[in-house]
Amino acid sequence: MLDAQNPQAMIAGMAAAARRAAHQLARLSTDQRRTALLRAEEAIRAAEADILAANAADLARAEAAGLSGAMLDRLRLDEQRIAGMAAGVATVATLPDPVGQVIDTVVRPNGLELTRVRVPIGVIGIIFESRPNVTADAAALCVMAGNAAILRGGSEASESNAAIHRAFCAGLSAAGLPTEAVQLVGTTDRAAVGAMLAAQGAIDLVIPRGGKGLVARVQAEARVPVLAHLDGINHVFVHASADAAMAAEIVRNAKMRRTGVCGAMETLLIDADYADPAGLVRSLSDAGCLVRGDDRLRAIMDVTPADDLDWDTEYLDAICSVAIVDGIEGALAHIARHSSGHTDAIVASDTAVADRFLAEVDSAIVLWNASTQFADGGEFGLGAEIGIATGRLHARGPVALEGLTTYKWVGRGTGQVRS
């Protein structure tokens, strides 16, 4: 198409259509938005054959291009995954609607009543990689929060994304919603991502979903606000007062339950006064984890030496760096220096020490006596998540519907003028 020659113009046109759709979405009732998602769910289920055929074409192309097995697995859809994707859309329709919620109300001495009301953000750009289910997940969350979405998926999943997008839009249409509420950017034009990131005022927020390379590019280039996390360099600090069995179980779970998730522990900090550091570390190595220890740990037991880079490395693998630190002070100092601000946890039975950790660690999520692997919107009771944010503004940690809204001030008077 002609527009693809000019990505700025293409994105500007899509964003303008999205803005018009967003104004329509913002006026819909909760039930209208819920109904639209249920129609989208049905349409996705009905389009199963279409989606599978598109996915087979993507897979054939990816195999021919020599993509790795892990990438092929992320790309692959089957009946079960499509059903799961449709069910996910329906789940979003059951979540409490943040739009229209009153945050607070004050009546001023002059009688002016001021209310802060949650409203949709407007136009959200989602830039994602191989998993095609993000097309449906992100669209559902954006639409439920009253936002229009501009989706840009990975080229390897282009046919799958297009098929899912067609189905989702058929659902929107069936419910009487404008299909411009969810638009998919073609992947033939690689400059489209740059145009999205530069669209100040036209796209209100960009959310990257994918690997570190994608997130880093988005954060470096974006002129629009970004909600994301780059790294999950998460710590578990086991204090001297920790229950040994609890510590071993949390540490093993935080690292080994799934090593490739952003909430996985990457560094274990053990209090120098902890009774059995070697036993704790063995609970990791016995579970198949490679331990890279600092000199103080290596004075106690024989493990691979950690180097300076280890403390800033997100392994996303069965590898853990371990350091012995001097009490809560040592842990706080290490975390302040190396944490990526995602999720950090303490295991302790000393409440005062735990409270200090929770107060002073400056991460989006701080946990006491619980595994870092809980860092997930579903586990936090949000019902879903569009992502986890480690920035400091607007929304932090797992972000779901509320994080996709903002507020406005609504004032109701009886003729008040300012003196």
Next chain:
Amino acid sequence: MLDAQNPQAMIAGMAAAARRAAHQLARLSTDQRRTALLRAEEAIRAAEADILAANAADLARAEAAGLSGAMLDRLRLDEQRIAGMAAGVATVATLPDPVGQVIDTVVRPNGLELTRVRVPIGVIGIIFESRPNVTADAAALCVMAGNAAILRGGSEASESNAAIHRAFCAGLSAAGLPTEAVQLVGTTDRAAVGAMLAAQGAIDLVIPRGGKGLVARVQAEARVPVLAHLDGINHVFVHASADAAMAAEIVRNAKMRRTGVCGAMETLLIDADYADPAGLVRSLSDAGCLVRGDDRLRAIMDVTPADDLDWDTEYLDAICSVAIVDGIEGALAHIARHSSGHTDAIVASDTAVADRFLAEVDSAIVLWNASTQFADGGEFGLGAEIGIATGRLHARGPVALEGLTTYKWVGRGTGQVRS
């Protein structure tokens, strides 16, 4: 100084010191932060002679440079203005403390308790122009919300700002706070603003306070988040159902109470079915306002013709553009096209029409039967304001202490691991 040769290094050094101070501030109790502000208040009062001498030097320089009377007035301090500035700092100390406030708490089925707690943002950059009182105002709000501030004022007020800053820091010191909590960037290096705007990750938020040129530069260049408004192109729509006396009073107040404030009405929209448009417009012109009308108004009465630019112009003067529109639909369409998203108001006695206006106008502040000049943190009961934001994320409308905080998730468990 050497650093001034390298503004990036200078700002990086200041931001690192600010980050350390912010970590200390975040751990202080409400009373400790309040006490610090009260010490700063006393120190500003005690430094009156020093501040007046510095201001006299700035004024002499400004007069020699031929600055306008209005700019000299903004720059000028006297005993009363210094007392007002000190009192403003003390007022901030009386405001409810947002830090540590619990936003919400949920106990998950597995017993994990998750709480969202308000925490300071961290390091805030304030870039401002001639009014030296911003030095104290901004510092007080930042410190009360637990943030470190990096202030960069206008060169014409450099000695005044430095004197106020010295006094403020003396107050911080007297209360045992680090003086790095409030740092002032020298104005000799014009590249410092650029370095602040580029300091991603080191400065968490920049707030420009000043004219449109400053705000536009900050918004165009910033790689860090910005809280600001560029324009206040505010509308009052007088619906056919409006009470005529109320409409005249609100319109006159919205335009003429103070014409130079960002909450002033710039465009009046009159419903084609309103009984006496000419009478309403005369209430403006009789108060000394120049009216620039569209063709429909000029078919009724003789006023200066408006041209296409008028609808997008923030006059900040006794000038008002006036259009006749077809009911609520016409008003909504005009506002959607021309509003700057700051403050828009309707005057109507028809509740359904008013509700529709309040729901569909997508501005930070929407008002029913009240003057747009209420757009102010003090009038909103916030006790103060660091600025008014027309962006769509984090905080909108008047921003005071709460807008200078963010939140983190605090999870308390009893050994929970994820299955």
